[in-house]
Amino acid sequence: MSSDGTLRTIIETRKVDKRFGTFHALKDVSATFYEGQVTAIVGPSGSGKSTFLRTLNRLETHDSGEIVIDGIVLNDNLKNLDAIRREVGMVFQSFNLFSHLSILRNVALAPMRVRKMSREAAESKALNLLERVGLKNQAAKYPVQLSGGQQQRVAIARALAMDPKVLLFDEPTSALDPEMVNEVLAVMRELAYSGITMLVVTHEMGFAREVADRIIFFDEGVILEDTTPESFFSNPDHDRAKAFLSQVRHGF
């Protein structure tokens, strides 16, 4: 949110459509996301949440419709794609840390290669970010030597190293043992309050309710609900959302 209280658009999708063969994964999805907003994306398995998130940095290409990120149109133009990927960071369910690089090098690699930072500058920046996620003392280790929760915090630091305007999270805690979920959520909570724009696909309803400004409920490739956490959790409009919530409340 800017100082005068108006919302600045950061991501705009218009009638985004995506098929995998005959399977219709996204059906004319339109949504606008504003700077500083934290959006939780929820919905049943296979509803297209990951696909939607992945079209936003072109890990999946959309078939039709338009995606505009910070004024840049996402299309086959490689210049645009490079610019967008510099502004959009992503955190994956399975961390995807570079297994052959130390923690420090994992975080420093992209600033060095993409932003052409010197090694010293990139590594000192990486150390600051690792300190922010509480892992400065692990900088010399390799990903396999860290717990899942620690690896995911490194992955967040790695995404932050590019100073993205938007962070996409695809089920960042789903691959973690229960006792490690909170350390990752704590880092995400701190980020949310720092004002970065976040889109978070999650099954952590407690987190969504507490931290998100907005909830988007996906079902069979369409956005069925797009509302505030209060109204989504207390009184959803659609039966599908009610069924989903009751299922979540009773555990999977």
Next chain:
Amino acid sequence: MNWTRQYPGWAMFAAMIGLLLFLWGMAVPLAAAPAPIGPAAEQFADGARITVGLTLIAGTAGVLIGVLAGLGKLSSFWPLRWLCDSYVWLIRGTPLLLQILFVWLAFPSIMPEGIELSDFACAAIALSLNIGAYNTECVRAGILAVPHGQVEAARALGLTPLQTFMDVVLPQSMRVALPALANNLASLVKDSSLAYAISVVELTMVGYRVQAESYQPIPVFITIAAIYLILTTAFTTLTAALEAQLDVGQKR
């Protein structure tokens, strides 16, 4: 070889120094041996240097060819894929001796006027093409073994396809491909003996000549075999140490 795994840096260093000392120092103790070995000491040393020279040149070129053709086999551009497939099929389906003879006899008529290839160069080219084809399969398998999430993470951070390959895919695929590549290199030390057919005076050719002059095949061939064993051991130590070096961060 536990020592190699524990101190890979030192093992590599020791193997390299050992190889150099052996190549340039072996004539001294050999000269003290009784006839027919002693008088031919310098010839043995010359032959061993030629063998190692062929191995190093073809080994290096073979890795480059293997990486390029391995990538080509995975290309989405079918003519390139077809070209690389045919290359591997052709080389693996014909005898190395034939390939060496072919380069030696056919290249002079193909090459532009004024360019003359030495026998050594012909052997080096044929051996490079040969080991390159076998390396192609190893590299391809190595690249396929890199989890797709690693590529996605690199692309999402804004690395270009080339940076993604050089910084992430290639180092990780080498970890998988190296044992097989090392195996090919060890074979190359021995396969280089076929260069004798186009009158390159490598180690086996030296042995053949010395025994033909002295009529004492047994001591001569025992000496040759011992030299080959020392060379293959040095190369095996070198590659095992390199493997240990690359293994860092894999398991622990």
